[in-house]
Amino acid sequence: MTNLPDTKLPDTQLSDSVVANANEPRGMDDVHKNEEFDVEINGTLGKPFVDNAKMSSRKCDVFYGDKQAIFDVNIDIAQNEILAMIGPSGCGKSTYLRVLNRMNDTIPICRVTGEHKLDGEDIYAKEMDPVLLRARVGMVFQKPNPFPKSIYDNVAYGAKLHGLTNNRSELDDLVEKSLTRAGLWKEVKDDLQKPGTGLSGGQQQRLCIARTIAVDPEVILMDEPTSALDPIATALIEELMTELSAKYTIAIVTHSMQQAARVSNRTAYFHLGKLVEVNDTDKIFTTPEHQLTENYITGRFG
Ligand SMILES: Nc1ncnc2c1ncn2[C@@H]1O[C@H](COP(=O)(O)OP(=O)(O)OP(=O)(O)O)[C@@H](O)[C@H]1O
Numbered sequence: 001m002t003n004l005p006d007t008k009l010p011d012t013q014l015s016d017s018v019v020a021n022a023n024e025p026r027g028m029d030d031v032h033k034n035e036e037f038d039v040e041i042n043g044t045l046g047k048p049f050v051d052n053a054k055m056s057s058r059k060c061d062v063f064y065g066d067k068q069a070i071f072d073v074n075i076d077i078a079q080n081e082i083l084a085m086i087g088p089s090g091c092g093k094s095t096y097l098r099v100l101n102r103m104n105d106t107i108p109i110c111r112v113t114g115e116h117k118l119d120g121e122d123i124y125a126k127e128m129d130p131v132l133l134r135a136r137v138g139m140v141f142q143k144p145n146p147f148p149k150s151i152y153d154n155v156a157y158g159a160k161l162h163g164l165t166n167n168r169s170e171l172d173d174l175v176e177k178s179l180t181r182a183g184l185w186k187e188v189k190d191d192l193q194k195p196g197t198g199l200s201g202g203q204q205q206r207l208c209i210a211r212t213i214a215v216d217p218e219v220i221l222m223d224e225p226t227s228a229l230d231p232i233a234t235a236l237i238e239e240l241m242t243e244l245s246a247k248y249t250i251a252i253v254t255h256s257m258q259q260a261a262r263v264s265n266r267t268a269y270f271h272l273g274k275l276v277e278v279n280d281t282d283k284i285f286t287t288p289e290h291q292l293t294e295n296y297i298t299g300r301f302g
Pocket residue numbers: 064069087088089090091092093094095096107
Protein backbone atom coordinates (compact mmCIF):
# COMPACT_ATOMS: atom_id res chain seq x y z
CA MET A 1 0.00 0.00 0.00
CA THR A 2 1.24 3.48 -0.74
CA ASN A 3 1.54 5.98 2.07
CA LEU A 4 -1.83 7.38 2.89
CA PRO A 5 -1.89 11.05 3.70
CA ASP A 6 -2.99 12.13 7.15
CA THR A 7 -6.67 11.31 6.86
CA LYS A 8 -9.81 12.19 8.72
CA LEU A 9 -13.07 10.35 8.58
CA PRO A 10 -14.96 11.70 5.59
CA ASP A 11 -17.82 14.14 5.93
CA THR A 12 -21.40 13.25 5.17
CA GLN A 13 -21.25 14.73 1.69
CA LEU A 14 -19.75 11.49 0.52
CA SER A 15 -21.86 8.42 -0.19
CA ASP A 16 -23.90 6.35 2.23
CA SER A 17 -21.25 3.67 2.14
CA VAL A 18 -18.73 6.15 3.48
CA VAL A 19 -20.98 7.09 6.36
CA ALA A 20 -21.49 3.40 7.10
CA ASN A 21 -17.75 2.80 6.90
CA ALA A 22 -17.11 5.58 9.39
CA ASN A 23 -18.62 3.44 12.14
CA GLU A 24 -16.63 0.34 11.33
CA PRO A 25 -13.48 -0.86 13.11
CA ARG A 26 -10.34 0.78 11.74
CA GLY A 27 -7.85 -2.08 11.47
CA MET A 28 -5.18 -1.85 8.74
CA ASP A 29 -7.13 -4.28 6.58
CA ASP A 30 -10.13 -2.02 6.70
CA VAL A 31 -8.05 1.00 5.80
CA HIS A 32 -6.63 -0.89 2.85
CA LYS A 33 -9.99 -2.21 1.75
CA ASN A 34 -11.67 1.16 1.94
CA GLU A 35 -8.78 3.37 1.00
CA GLU A 36 -10.57 4.91 -1.94
CA PHE A 37 -13.16 6.32 0.44
CA ASP A 38 -10.85 7.10 3.30
CA VAL A 39 -9.50 10.41 2.08
CA GLU A 40 -11.18 13.72 2.59
CA ILE A 41 -11.93 15.86 -0.43
CA ASN A 42 -11.41 19.35 0.83
CA GLY A 43 -11.22 21.86 -1.97
CA THR A 44 -9.42 21.16 -5.24
CA LEU A 45 -5.71 20.42 -5.35
CA GLY A 46 -3.32 21.48 -8.11
CA LYS A 47 -3.93 24.25 -10.62
CA PRO A 48 -7.67 24.73 -11.17
CA PHE A 49 -7.20 28.40 -12.13
CA VAL A 50 -5.36 30.04 -15.02
CA ASP A 51 -4.50 33.58 -16.11
CA ASN A 52 -6.17 33.33 -19.52
CA ALA A 53 -9.54 31.77 -18.71
CA LYS A 54 -11.93 31.27 -21.59
CA MET A 55 -14.56 29.76 -19.29
CA SER A 56 -14.80 29.66 -15.54
CA SER A 57 -17.04 28.26 -12.83
CA ARG A 58 -17.17 29.29 -9.20
CA LYS A 59 -19.09 27.60 -6.40
CA CYS A 60 -20.86 25.31 -8.82
CA ASP A 61 -23.46 23.01 -7.30
CA VAL A 62 -25.83 20.92 -9.40
CA PHE A 63 -28.94 19.13 -8.16
CA TYR A 64 -31.29 16.64 -9.79
CA GLY A 65 -34.40 17.15 -7.68
CA ASP A 66 -33.21 16.73 -4.08
CA LYS A 67 -30.09 14.85 -5.06
CA GLN A 68 -26.88 16.83 -5.33
CA ALA A 69 -24.63 15.68 -8.18
CA ILE A 70 -21.93 18.40 -8.17
CA PHE A 71 -20.42 19.94 -5.03
CA ASP A 72 -18.70 23.32 -5.07
CA VAL A 73 -16.70 22.99 -8.28
CA ASN A 74 -14.30 25.87 -8.98
CA ILE A 75 -12.29 25.74 -12.19
CA ASP A 76 -11.09 27.74 -15.20
CA ILE A 77 -10.67 26.43 -18.72
CA ALA A 78 -7.86 28.27 -20.48
CA GLN A 79 -8.04 29.81 -23.92
CA ASN A 80 -7.03 27.19 -26.54
CA GLU A 81 -6.37 24.46 -24.04
CA ILE A 82 -7.66 20.92 -24.15
CA LEU A 83 -8.93 20.08 -20.68
CA ALA A 84 -9.63 16.40 -20.02
CA MET A 85 -12.18 15.45 -17.38
CA ILE A 86 -11.80 12.00 -15.88
CA GLY A 87 -13.27 10.06 -12.99
CA PRO A 88 -15.39 7.03 -12.12
CA SER A 89 -18.80 6.52 -13.68
CA GLY A 90 -21.44 8.70 -12.02
CA CYS A 91 -18.96 11.21 -10.58
CA GLY A 92 -20.58 14.11 -12.46
CA LYS A 93 -18.38 14.64 -15.54
CA SER A 94 -21.26 14.89 -18.01
CA THR A 95 -23.30 16.92 -15.56
CA TYR A 96 -20.51 19.46 -15.18
CA LEU A 97 -19.83 19.56 -18.92
CA ARG A 98 -23.50 20.38 -19.52
CA VAL A 99 -23.24 23.29 -17.06
CA LEU A 100 -20.89 24.97 -19.52
CA ASN A 101 -23.43 25.36 -22.33
CA ARG A 102 -26.62 25.20 -20.28
CA MET A 103 -27.62 21.83 -21.67
CA ASN A 104 -28.85 21.01 -18.16
CA ASP A 105 -31.61 23.58 -18.79
CA THR A 106 -33.22 20.89 -20.93
CA ILE A 107 -33.52 18.53 -17.91
CA PRO A 108 -36.51 19.81 -15.92
CA ILE A 109 -35.42 18.51 -12.49
CA CYS A 110 -31.89 19.83 -12.88
CA ARG A 111 -30.83 22.98 -10.98
CA VAL A 112 -27.45 24.66 -11.41
CA THR A 113 -26.07 27.26 -9.00
CA GLY A 114 -22.84 29.26 -8.83
CA GLU A 115 -21.20 31.63 -11.26
CA HIS A 116 -20.29 30.53 -14.78
CA LYS A 117 -18.58 32.75 -17.29
CA LEU A 118 -17.54 32.77 -20.93
CA ASP A 119 -15.01 35.53 -21.61
CA GLY A 120 -16.06 37.08 -18.31
CA GLU A 121 -19.74 37.12 -19.34
CA ASP A 122 -22.29 35.41 -17.07
CA ILE A 123 -23.71 32.56 -19.14
CA TYR A 124 -26.68 32.15 -16.78
CA ALA A 125 -27.67 35.84 -17.01
CA LYS A 126 -31.29 36.51 -18.02
CA GLU A 127 -30.19 38.22 -21.23
CA MET A 128 -28.05 35.25 -22.34
CA ASP A 129 -29.89 33.31 -25.04
CA PRO A 130 -29.13 29.60 -24.48
CA VAL A 131 -29.45 28.84 -28.19
CA LEU A 132 -26.81 31.44 -29.05
CA LEU A 133 -24.70 30.25 -26.13
CA ARG A 134 -24.77 26.71 -27.51
CA ALA A 135 -23.53 28.01 -30.85
CA ARG A 136 -20.61 29.64 -29.01
CA VAL A 137 -20.09 26.60 -26.77
CA GLY A 138 -20.78 23.62 -29.01
CA MET A 139 -21.14 20.02 -27.89
CA VAL A 140 -20.24 16.64 -29.33
CA PHE A 141 -21.87 13.64 -27.64
CA GLN A 142 -20.78 10.08 -26.96
CA LYS A 143 -23.19 8.68 -29.50
CA PRO A 144 -22.96 10.45 -32.85
CA ASN A 145 -26.34 12.11 -33.39
CA PRO A 146 -26.61 13.33 -36.97
CA PHE A 147 -29.97 14.84 -37.83
CA PRO A 148 -32.16 12.76 -40.17
CA LYS A 149 -31.09 15.02 -43.02
CA SER A 150 -28.52 14.95 -45.78
CA ILE A 151 -24.82 15.27 -45.01
CA TYR A 152 -24.95 18.77 -46.51
CA ASP A 153 -27.95 19.84 -44.45
CA ASN A 154 -26.44 18.48 -41.24
CA VAL A 155 -23.48 20.80 -41.64
CA ALA A 156 -25.51 23.72 -43.03
CA TYR A 157 -28.15 23.52 -40.30
CA GLY A 158 -26.63 25.89 -37.72
CA ALA A 159 -25.46 28.38 -40.33
CA LYS A 160 -29.01 28.58 -41.71
CA LEU A 161 -30.50 28.85 -38.22
CA HIS A 162 -28.23 31.70 -37.25
CA GLY A 163 -28.17 33.36 -40.69
CA LEU A 164 -24.39 33.07 -40.98
CA THR A 165 -24.26 33.04 -44.78
CA ASN A 166 -25.81 35.29 -47.43
CA ASN A 167 -26.32 32.93 -50.34
CA ARG A 168 -26.03 29.36 -51.54
CA SER A 169 -22.46 29.70 -52.71
CA GLU A 170 -21.31 30.97 -49.29
CA LEU A 171 -23.17 28.11 -47.65
CA ASP A 172 -21.54 25.62 -50.04
CA ASP A 173 -18.14 27.03 -49.09
CA LEU A 174 -18.92 26.79 -45.39
CA VAL A 175 -20.05 23.17 -45.72
CA GLU A 176 -16.89 22.26 -47.62
CA LYS A 177 -14.63 24.12 -45.21
CA SER A 178 -16.25 22.55 -42.14
CA LEU A 179 -16.13 19.02 -43.55
CA THR A 180 -12.52 19.56 -44.57
CA ARG A 181 -11.54 20.75 -41.10
CA ALA A 182 -13.34 17.76 -39.60
CA GLY A 183 -11.29 15.49 -41.87
CA LEU A 184 -14.35 14.16 -43.69
CA TRP A 185 -14.55 16.12 -46.96
CA LYS A 186 -12.66 13.68 -49.16
CA GLU A 187 -14.81 10.78 -47.99
CA VAL A 188 -18.17 12.47 -48.55
CA LYS A 189 -17.73 15.14 -51.22
CA ASP A 190 -19.59 13.11 -53.85
CA ASP A 191 -22.36 12.07 -51.46
CA LEU A 192 -23.43 15.35 -49.90
CA GLN A 193 -27.13 14.69 -50.53
CA LYS A 194 -27.05 11.24 -48.94
CA PRO A 195 -28.35 10.90 -45.38
CA GLY A 196 -25.88 11.60 -42.58
CA THR A 197 -27.22 8.57 -40.73
CA GLY A 198 -25.89 6.32 -43.52
CA LEU A 199 -22.25 7.02 -42.62
CA SER A 200 -20.12 4.79 -40.41
CA GLY A 201 -19.92 5.60 -36.68
CA GLY A 202 -16.56 7.32 -36.99
CA GLN A 203 -17.70 9.29 -40.02
CA GLN A 204 -20.91 10.27 -38.23
CA GLN A 205 -18.88 11.57 -35.30
CA ARG A 206 -16.72 13.64 -37.67
CA LEU A 207 -19.94 14.87 -39.31
CA CYS A 208 -21.17 15.99 -35.89
CA ILE A 209 -17.86 17.75 -35.32
CA ALA A 210 -18.22 19.44 -38.74
CA ARG A 211 -21.74 20.51 -37.76
CA THR A 212 -20.40 21.93 -34.50
CA ILE A 213 -17.53 23.86 -36.05
CA ALA A 214 -19.65 25.17 -38.95
CA VAL A 215 -21.14 27.81 -36.63
CA ASP A 216 -17.62 28.83 -35.60
CA PRO A 217 -17.91 28.17 -31.87
CA GLU A 218 -15.41 29.41 -29.33
CA VAL A 219 -15.50 26.33 -27.11
CA ILE A 220 -16.17 22.68 -27.97
CA LEU A 221 -17.38 20.31 -25.26
CA MET A 222 -16.91 16.62 -26.01
CA ASP A 223 -18.52 13.92 -23.90
CA GLU A 224 -16.69 10.64 -24.54
CA PRO A 225 -16.61 11.40 -28.27
CA THR A 226 -14.66 8.30 -29.23
CA SER A 227 -15.95 5.67 -26.83
CA ALA A 228 -18.04 4.05 -29.57
CA LEU A 229 -15.29 4.19 -32.20
CA ASP A 230 -12.53 1.87 -33.34
CA PRO A 231 -8.86 2.81 -32.82
CA ILE A 232 -8.45 4.25 -36.33
CA ALA A 233 -11.49 6.53 -36.07
CA THR A 234 -10.39 7.42 -32.55
CA ALA A 235 -6.92 8.41 -33.75
CA LEU A 236 -8.46 10.61 -36.46
CA ILE A 237 -10.64 12.40 -33.92
CA GLU A 238 -7.74 12.85 -31.51
CA GLU A 239 -5.63 14.39 -34.27
CA LEU A 240 -8.53 16.62 -35.13
CA MET A 241 -8.85 17.78 -31.52
CA THR A 242 -5.23 18.81 -31.46
CA GLU A 243 -5.70 20.77 -34.71
CA LEU A 244 -8.92 22.35 -33.50
CA SER A 245 -7.33 23.51 -30.25
CA ALA A 246 -5.28 26.02 -32.26
CA LYS A 247 -8.54 27.88 -32.80
CA TYR A 248 -10.90 26.65 -30.10
CA THR A 249 -10.96 25.82 -26.41
CA ILE A 250 -11.86 22.17 -25.83
CA ALA A 251 -13.13 20.27 -22.79
CA ILE A 252 -13.31 16.51 -23.22
CA VAL A 253 -14.75 13.86 -20.93
CA THR A 254 -13.05 10.53 -21.38
CA HIS A 255 -12.80 7.15 -19.69
CA SER A 256 -9.57 6.49 -21.51
CA MET A 257 -6.59 7.67 -19.52
CA GLN A 258 -4.38 7.07 -22.54
CA GLN A 259 -6.59 9.45 -24.48
CA ALA A 260 -6.47 12.08 -21.74
CA ALA A 261 -2.69 11.71 -21.64
CA ARG A 262 -2.37 11.93 -25.44
CA VAL A 263 -4.57 14.92 -26.15
CA SER A 264 -4.98 17.15 -23.12
CA ASN A 265 -2.95 19.98 -21.62
CA ARG A 266 -4.57 19.77 -18.20
CA THR A 267 -6.59 17.01 -16.60
CA ALA A 268 -9.35 17.35 -14.00
CA TYR A 269 -10.19 14.42 -11.73
CA PHE A 270 -13.77 14.23 -10.39
CA HIS A 271 -14.91 11.94 -7.59
CA LEU A 272 -18.44 11.65 -6.19
CA GLY A 273 -19.41 15.04 -7.57
CA LYS A 274 -16.34 16.85 -6.29
CA LEU A 275 -13.41 18.19 -8.25
CA VAL A 276 -10.50 16.55 -6.47
CA GLU A 277 -7.52 17.73 -8.47
CA VAL A 278 -6.65 19.63 -11.64
CA ASN A 279 -3.18 19.91 -13.01
CA ASP A 280 -0.97 19.67 -16.06
CA THR A 281 -1.73 16.31 -17.60
CA ASP A 282 1.87 15.06 -17.21
CA LYS A 283 1.76 15.85 -13.52
CA ILE A 284 -1.64 14.19 -12.96
CA PHE A 285 -0.43 10.98 -14.57
CA THR A 286 3.03 10.89 -13.00
CA THR A 287 2.80 12.56 -9.60
CA PRO A 288 -0.81 13.20 -8.62
CA GLU A 289 -1.21 15.01 -5.32
CA HIS A 290 -4.40 13.39 -4.08
CA GLN A 291 -4.67 9.78 -2.99
CA LEU A 292 -7.99 9.44 -4.83
CA THR A 293 -6.44 10.60 -8.10
CA GLU A 294 -3.62 8.15 -7.67
CA ASN A 295 -6.04 5.32 -6.89
CA TYR A 296 -7.98 6.07 -10.06
CA ILE A 297 -5.07 6.43 -12.45
CA THR A 298 -3.42 3.30 -11.12
CA GLY A 299 -6.65 1.38 -11.64
CA ARG A 300 -7.50 0.83 -8.01
CA PHE A 301 -10.86 2.54 -8.28
CA GLY A 302 -13.45 3.12 -10.99
N1 LIG B 1 -31.06 13.30 -15.97
C1 LIG B 1 -30.73 12.94 -14.74
N2 LIG B 1 -31.66 12.80 -13.77
C2 LIG B 1 -31.34 12.44 -12.51
N3 LIG B 1 -30.10 12.18 -12.09
C3 LIG B 1 -29.11 12.28 -13.02
C4 LIG B 1 -29.37 12.67 -14.38
N4 LIG B 1 -28.18 12.67 -15.05
C5 LIG B 1 -27.24 12.33 -14.15
N5 LIG B 1 -27.79 12.08 -12.93
C6 LIG B 1 -27.07 11.67 -11.72
O1 LIG B 1 -26.01 12.59 -11.48
C7 LIG B 1 -24.83 11.91 -11.08
C8 LIG B 1 -23.71 12.25 -12.05
O2 LIG B 1 -24.04 11.70 -13.32
P1 LIG B 1 -23.20 12.00 -14.64
O3 LIG B 1 -23.97 11.44 -15.77
O4 LIG B 1 -22.86 13.44 -14.67
O5 LIG B 1 -21.88 11.16 -14.34
P2 LIG B 1 -20.65 10.83 -15.30
O6 LIG B 1 -19.42 11.11 -14.51
O7 LIG B 1 -20.81 11.50 -16.61
O8 LIG B 1 -20.81 9.25 -15.46
P3 LIG B 1 -20.41 8.29 -16.72
O9 LIG B 1 -18.92 8.17 -16.70
O10 LIG B 1 -21.11 7.00 -16.40
O11 LIG B 1 -20.96 8.95 -17.97
C9 LIG B 1 -25.17 10.43 -11.04
O12 LIG B 1 -25.50 10.11 -9.71
C10 LIG B 1 -26.39 10.33 -11.93
O13 LIG B 1 -27.23 9.28 -11.51
